[in-house]
Amino acid sequence: MADRPRWKEKMAGDTKNERDGMTQIRADVSGRAAPIKIYPSEELLSGAREVIIDHDGKHYRLRSTKNGKLILTK
Numbered sequence: 001m002a003d004r005p006r007w008k009e010k011m012a013g014d015t016k017n018e019r020d021g022m023t024q025i026r027a028d029v030s031g032r033a034a035p036i037k038i039y040p041s042e043e044l045l046s047g048a049r050e051v052i053i054d055h056d057g058k059h060y061r062l063r064s065t066k067n068g069k070l071i072l073t074k
Contacts, residue, residue: 041070 041064045051050063053072063071 044062045064050061053060053062058074061071061073063073065071
């Protein structure tokens with residue numbers, strides 16, 4: 001598979017009303033449609049049970065539990 005994310009982008013004006021689990025549309029504060037990128041958890045974890053996410057120099061741990069839930073901690 002290529003190194004690009006498997007998300008889709010759609011704009012709110014689209015005539016199709018798809019809910020494929022990978023597309024969402026939300027309006028930003030100005031009222032314009034803003035596409036939301038959705039990444040499958042399998043893509044973020046890449047087969048691991050946990051990963052570290054670096055956000056503005058701070059590290060967050062994303063962990064998958066035995067019950068299939070995700071936990072994000074600082």
